Amino acid sequence: MKLIIVGTGRMGQLIRQKAEDAGHEVLAMGDVLSPGDVPALSAKADAIIDFSHPDNLDWILSLSGSAALVEGTTGFDPSHTERLRAASVTRPVFYASNYSLGVAVLQKLASDAAKMLRGFDIEIVEAHHSRKADAPSGTALSLLDAVDPESSFDRVYGRHGRPGPRTREIGIHAIRGGTVAxxxxxxxxGPDEVVRLSHHAGSREIFVNGALKAAEFLQKQQPGLYTMDELLEETAA
Known part of the structure; x- marks a missing residue:
């Protein structure tokens, strides 16, 4: 594949390294503030992989060509996801808050557990490195949607002071420190028992590997919006 990488930080550099190791060609790297050769070469790309900042999205969608888009930026609001949905009418778009296959399985397990363990209190805890900008993580929010798809529970982001007895709520907690991927x-x-579903990322490479798998997956797809669900189905086939 011929790739454009948006985002020149640690994730962008790691994506470039792993892509080239796998035999893919990286045409250019850049972002809206430092575009480099991205605008000139975007029409030649098979896929654009973006792990950068929400402010880059409109610039990415304005680039020439119809390259597939793998979107891994976190911190999107509903307007960003709606723009991705609109873009997917004319190109294949893959969007996930986390590109780990293990996390995708965790979401499915959590969804099933929430249906089978009705009446159990649910808490979500996430930990990331000290430089992560957003909290809670996009993955934690995806897990929240998996266990409460109808938003029928109050969502409590951390607790302090005297919050009183628990009501019909789900707690979401963010921890930051060190180099946790x-x-x-x-x-x-539940009464006298606790069920814990966990995922530990040993390094950022699992996200890079998933993003490259997503880019390869999109090469076979028609325009549309795709998620880890479709990638898992292909992996299991």
């Missing part, structure tokens, strides 16, 4: 726990508290 990403840990996520979904915990179900």
């Amino acid at each position: 990403g840990d996520h726990d979904v915990i179900f508290f």
Whole structure:
């Protein structure tokens, strides 16, 4: 594949390294502030992989060509996801808050557990490195949607002071420190028992590997919006 990488930080550099190791050609790297050769070469790309900042999205969608888009930026609001949906009418778009296959399985397990453990109290805890900008993580929010798809529970982001007895709520907690690539726990508290579903990311390479798999997957797809669900289905086939 011929790739454009948006984002020149640690993730962007790692994506470039792994892509070239796998035999792909990286045409250019850049972002809206330092575009480099991206605008000139975008029409030649098979895929654009973006792990940068939400402010780059409109610039990416304005680039010439119809390259598939793998979107891995976190911190999107509903307007960003709606723009991705609109873009998917004319090109294949893959969007995930986390590109780990293990996290995708965790989301499915958490969804099933929430249906089978009705009446259990649910808490979500995530931990990331000290430089992560957003909290809670996009993955934690995806897990929240997996266990509460109808938003029927109050969502409590951390607790302090005297919050009083628990009501119909789900707690979401963010921890920051060190070089943690990403840990996520979904915990179900029942009478005299606790069920804990966990995922530990040993390094950022798992996200890079997933993003490259997504880019390869999109080469076979028609325009549309794709997620880790479709990639898991292909992996399991």
